Amino acid sequence: xxxxxxxxxxxxxxxxxxxxxxxxxxxxxxxxxxxxxxxxxxxxxxxxxxxxxxxxxxxxxxxxxxxxxxxxxxxxxxxxxxxxxxxxxxxxxxxxxxxxxxxxxxxxxxxxxxxxxxxxxxxxxxxxxxxxxxxxxxxxxxxxxxxxxxxxxxxxxxxxxxxxxxxxxxxxxxxxxxxxxxxxxxxxxxxxxxxxxxxxxxxxxxxxxxxxxxxxxxxxxxxxxxxxxxxxxxxxxxxxxxxxxxxxxxxxxxxxxxxxxxxxxxxxxxxxxxxxxxxxxxxxxxxxxxxxxxxxxxxxxxxxxxxxxxxxxxxxxxxxxxxxxxxxxxxxxxxxxxxxxxxxxxxxxxxxxxxxxxxxxxxxxxxxxxxxxxxxxxxxxxxxxxxxxxxxxxxxxxxxxxxxxxxxxxxxxxxxxxxxxxxxxxxxxxxxxxxxxxxxxxxxxxxxxxxxxxxxxxxxxxxxxxxxxxxxxxxxxxxxxxxxxxxxxxxxxxxxxxxxxxxxxxxxxxxxxxxxxxxxxxxxxxxxxxxxxxxxxxxxxxxxxxxxxxxxxxxxxxxxxxxxxxxxxxxxxxxxxxxx
Numbered sequence: 001x002x003x004x005x006x007x008x009x010x011x012x013x014x015x016x017x018x019x020x021x022x023x024x025x026x027x028x029x030x031x032x033x034x035x036x037x038x039x040x041x042x043x044x045x046x047x048x049x050x051x052x053x054x055x056x057x058x059x060x061x062x063x064x065x066x067x068x069x070x071x072x073x074x075x076x077x078x079x080x081x082x083x084x085x086x087x088x089x090x091x092x093x094x095x096x097x098x099x100x101x102x103x104x105x106x107x108x109x110x111x112x113x114x115x116x117x118x119x120x121x122x123x124x125x126x127x128x129x130x131x132x133x134x135x136x137x138x139x140x141x142x143x144x145x146x147x148x149x150x151x152x153x154x155x156x157x158x159x160x161x162x163x164x165x166x167x168x169x170x171x172x173x174x175x176x177x178x179x180x181x182x183x184x185x186x187x188x189x190x191x192x193x194x195x196x197x198x199x200x201x202x203x204x205x206x207x208x209x210x211x212x213x214x215x216x217x218x219x220x221x222x223x224x225x226x227x228x229x230x231x232x233x234x235x236x237x238x239x240x241x242x243x244x245x246x247x248x249x250x251x252x253x254x255x256x257x258x259x260x261x262x263x264x265x266x267x268x269x270x271x272x273x274x275x276x277x278x279x280x281x282x283x284x285x286x287x288x289x290x291x292x293x294x295x296x297x298x299x300x301x302x303x304x305x306x307x308x309x310x311x312x313x314x315x316x317x318x319x320x321x322x323x324x325x326x327x328x329x330x331x332x333x334x335x336x337x338x339x340x341x342x343x344x345x346x347x348x349x350x351x352x353x354x355x356x357x358x359x360x361x362x363x364x365x366x367x368x369x370x371x372x373x374x375x376x377x378x379x380x381x382x383x384x385x386x387x388x389x390x391x392x393x394x395x396x397x398x399x400x401x402x403x404x405x406x407x408x409x410x411x412x413x414x415x416x417x418x419x420x421x422x423x424x425x426x427x428x429x430x431x432x433x434x435x436x437x438x439x440x441x442x443x444x445x446x447x448x449x450x451x452x453x454x455x456x457x458x459x460x461x462x463x464x465x466x467x468x469x470x471x472x473x474x475x476x477x478x479x480x481x482x483x484x485x486x487x488x489x490x491x492x493x494x495x496x497x498x499x500x501x502x503x504x505x506x507x508x509x510x511x512x513x514x515x516x517x518x519x520x521x522x523x524x525x526x527x528x529x530x531x532x533x534x535x536x537x538x539x540x541x542x543x544x545x546x547x548x549x550x551x552x553x554x555x556x557x558x559x560x561x562x563x564x565x566x567x568x569x570x571x572x573x574x575x576x577x578x579x580x
Contacts, residue, residue: 012075
């Protein structure tokens with residue numbers, strides 16, 4: 001019987017090819033039309049330490065990393081001890097026999113990975129030995145992997161042919177070892193390639209690509225896990241006339257540079273993690289106060305302090321929405337998939353230009369590092385909003401334009417002057433009057449506080465999802481909880497449990513129709529990866545009867561466990577209604 005879904009986990013120490021093996025296997029599967037998703041965890045040191053990378057392959061779209069493991073590749077004994085409990089019944093363990101031995105008679109077999117690779121003349125082909133063994137256990141044709149190798153290493157260099165030949169030898173050696181083991185996990189069903197074009201991309205690369213597609217001109221960033229790869233992407237790709245990328249010496253310099261670039265009329269962005277966001281707090285308050293467009297991407301990790309720099313968590317939401325002292329509530333977009341990361345990057349720039357202020361994109365480690373094949377974005381259909389700059393002639397205005405004059409909620413903000421041009425003004429962090437001069441008069445503070453909050457209403461075009469909205473209770477995750485949350489929702493519906501679904505990546509402002517729907521329900525259950533239940537708390541501020549199911553292990557939800565916890569809470573609700 002053919003299987004449509006497999007989960008393969010590679011585990012060992014950093015530097016043993018764990019992540020490389022998973023990535024190569026994922027790209028092999030994606031190249032022939034399967035849906036794939038990877039999930040990795042690794043320590044914060046440069047080399048060594050326990051590392052895991054998991055790839056899920058399916059004939060259907062993949063929503064989550066998967067729960068139980070079909071094949072575990074253990075590169076050392078510690079990896080075997082830690083990860084073997086996740087192996088499903090009937091699953092198989094492939095272990096590196098050069099590192100340790102397991103008793104015979106179990107569901108495992110050993111391969112001398114490095115020794116086999118050396119016989120090919122390419123000691124670096126050990127990951128291909130492992131991939132060959134994995135392939136035969138699920139009856140994946142070796143032609144798939146060989147085609148990937150040829151595409152990967154055909155670079156127009158003299159040594160290409162030798163590298164391709166040695167890697168193909170390694171694949172076949174691993175396949176022979178797999179066949180000789182006598183184990184069989186299942187038969188992978190043929191791929192069902194989508195009709196649309198696809199790209200294979202990580203979440204960090206997708207948010208960077210989306211911003212670039214929306215006209216990003218200026219990027220300043222400081223390296224910090226897990227946001228560094230956004231900076232690297234920008235350094236390699238945001239090039240050309242009018243584009244500027246710079247690695248700064250601190251996050252404080254980064255936000256200062258963004259404010260300067262935004263003030264001068266440029267579309268500006270940076271990416272950081274929790275510790276860096278804390279350092280940007282005062283600068284974000286200045287951008288809100290002076291009404292300067294800019295975008296900050298916060299790729300969440302475990303906290304506080306250094307915390308878990310290479311683990312996933314959703315504990316920065318309160319800090320992102322209220323990053324500065326005083327009355328501040330920033331627009332927040334929180335993508336829940338790699339595909340949404342692209343559109344979040346683009347929409348954030350649009351929002352910043354439209355309402356003339358800072359916007360936060362809040363991602364997290366497991367999406368940032370996830371590799372997934374997604375529909376190739378159609379850039380021709382991407383809406384791009386540009387700065388409306390002040391021009392006395394072009395806008396019919398008279399000289400003496402007042403940047404901070406009253407705004408009464410029209411369809412758009414007044415245009416922004418560009419420094420050195422007509423209507424030039426001071427972007428003041430102190431409370432100010434109509435032209436930006438400092439003032440302590442109460443009427444100006446009241447007037448401009450109301451203006452700053454009112455103009456957020458211009459960002460009312462956020463989309464949302466809702467299913468079975470007649471149910472008395474809804475499941476509403478945010479961010480990375482979307483995939484496992486939706487799988488759990490579908491399982492509950494199959495069990496006959498009356499529950500609905502709601503989701504949006506636009507957390508502030510919430511789409512008005514969605515907020516009205518949430519307020520009409522008896523219970524909104526929020527699965528989220530933090531201790532405090534931050535999103536449900538913010539929903540309760542908005543008169544929504546919300547509560548959280550939390551997890552703060554540094555790892556994503558497993559669908560099966562989440563389904564059980566949701567079912568138990570919904571059962572409690574039904575019993576309470578009966579006895580009310």
